[in-house]
Amino acid sequence: MISFRAEELLGDAGVTPPAFDDVLLVPAYSSLSSRLSSEIDLRTRLSSTFRLGIPIISSPMDTVTESQMALSLGGRGAMGVIHRFMTPERQVEEINSILTTSQIGGGRPPVAFAIGVGKSEKIRFDRVYSQFPESIDWVSIDVANGHSEYMLDMLRWVKNRIGNTANIMVGNVATGDGYKFLADAGADAIRVGIGGGSICKTRLMTGFGVPTLSSVIDCYRAKANHKYDAAIIADGGIRYPADFVKSLAAGADAIMAGRMFAGTIESPGEIVLVNGVRSKTYRGMASREVQEDKRGGLKPGTCAEGVSTHIPLKGKAHYILDEFSGGLRSALTYCNARNIRELRENARFIRMSQSSLDESHAFGTKI
Ligand code: IMP
DSSP states (O other): OOOBOGGGGGOSTTSOOOOGGGEEEOOOOOOOOOTTOTTOOOOEEEETTEEESSSEEEOOOTTTOSHHHHHHHHTTTOEEOBOSSSOHHHHHHHHHHHHHHHHHHSSOOOOEEEEOSSHHHHHHHHHHHTTOTTTOOEEEEEOSOOSSHHHHHHHHHHHHHHTTSSEEEEEEEOSHHHHHHHHHTTOSEEEEOBSOSTTBOHHHHHSOOBOHHHHHHHHHHHHHHHTOOOEEEEESOOOSHHHHHHHHHHTOSEEEESTTTTTBTTSSSOOEEETTEEEEEEEOTTBHHHHHHHHSSOOTTOOOOBOEEEEEOOBOHHHHHHHHHHHHHHHHHHTTOSSHHHHHHHOOEEEOOHHHHHHHSOGGGTO
16 A cells, blocks of 8 residues: 655645545554553653653633643643633632642643733743743744744743743744744744634634645654654644644644534533523634624734634543543554554554545434
């Protein structure tokens, strides 16, 4: 069977850059006897000082990550980034809650919080960071287009402030050039993906974007060719464990997801009845609804680049983590990989047709 290394998928001019549903991974000989084998290791390295037990991070969104989510994921080896659509004082309370609750339960989960760019966000950073200079693991600088002058200014400013006492995550970018730009400026981890989020309208409103899988491949090519250390976080459009596995196989060190955790017990927001189904709101941070709630409405001359929806209640976030880590464990056994590095090395992709995509879904229930 002719199959391709991830970087070959972006090879020839005229070949369409793939999205998750355009490719499959080809099973190969494996000596791993069981997905529960003690040889299998899901850990990932996100910086020289920081590792995650499971390569999954929840998005800094107001319907996804506050302290409850960060505690639940952090207690199981993953991580949540506290969103920035609240006052700095409330961010301080959320972080306090992570630190004090985890003291009761034992073991400290990672502490990560998001900021934006510009003067008011520098003030936010100082107010929050100064309260916990020794407990913050990650500062996430969170803007729509991270390949930008204003991101560079903010990244340099934060780096100057904190030195190496905490890691810096930045994004988002969609290309290897964007990755290099931020890696050169000293970012520890870079969020990769523009326009692929399930609540995102950027591609419809602007015509700009790159399939998240193709962005990851392009960034990993830049990382490998130039020997950069900055971790790649595939962000946006993860629906199934398969998308998670394909992201890691293409070069991501972790994924970030919003929808995956929206509608869980730990996600912020009231439970509402939608057509009789208990649900929670999940909304893009650039949606009209967020602008109206947080900023008094859309500014004249601007448009919403996100949407708002409802997600039926899913139960606890750890069920989702179990499902995704179970999918990853099983994936490793299909290509004789004991860890994420070996998955990346062993992975061979084929392109999929619409009929193979149809065949991939559990169609037995429909016939
Ligand atoms: P999801 O997991 O597919 O739902 O995508 C979540 C990701 O979408 C987040 O981590 C952000 O990178 C991105 N995102 C969040 N809000 C918006 C928005 O309003 N417009 C575009 N992208 C968004």
